[in-house]
């Protein structure tokens with residue numbers, strides 16, 4: 001019997017291609033019908049191999065979820081970017097390939113990201129999610145996130161509300 005090992009680790013340069021594929025599939029799955037099609041294609045198109053290689057080289061803030069040697073999810077994290085919010089750390093993005101969603105991997109990636117932020121002295125965490133991304137809202141609320149702020153993001157003239165969840 002083969003045992004599939006699950007590993008959450010820092011991204012390495014050679015992961016860039018796989019992360020770019022996860023990004024593509026997860027964003028198309030999560031945002032088709034929410035973010036206007038052309039804007040979504042543009043955003044996904046920008047995040048190819050070069051972009052991810054640059055991100056991994058520039059900052060040690062990309063982690064990946066690997067199953068049986070395949071990268072199936074990623075998260076990016078760092079200092080909170082919203083000056084009006086007091087939380088110290090932020091998970092900027094957390095995405096899984098659609099076929100690996102719903103089996104607990106997102107929760108593991110989230111916990112690992114929070115532990116890493118805390119390890120860097122960033123004890124409290126904020127995450128933003130689009131209000132129309134119902135799955136993400138349930139996910140963050142289920143993990144104990146407190147709904148603390150709202151904002152708006154505009155995509156090709158379509159304004160979409162976003163919600164910030166916080167953990168102290």
Ligand SMILES: CC(C)(COP(=O)(O)OP(=O)(O)OC[C@H]1O[C@@H](n2cnc3c(N)ncnc32)[C@H](O)[C@@H]1OP(=O)(O)O)[C@@H](O)C(=O)NCCC(=O)NCCS
Nearest residue numbers: 030095096101102103104105106107129135136138139142
């Ligand atoms: C959101 C996401 C990261 C969650 O990871 P996941 O591995 O699928 O979630 P888990 O299996 O760890 O689920 C944990 C809890 O979250 C909730 N949840 C997760 N996805 C959900 C969904 N689509 N709809 C409703 N609830 C959901 C469930 O309540 C689940 O609790 P349970 O264990 O009692 O069933 C993942 O589904 C994903 O990548 N989705 C698409 C991209 C996305 O929306 N990313 C977040 C952007 S802000």
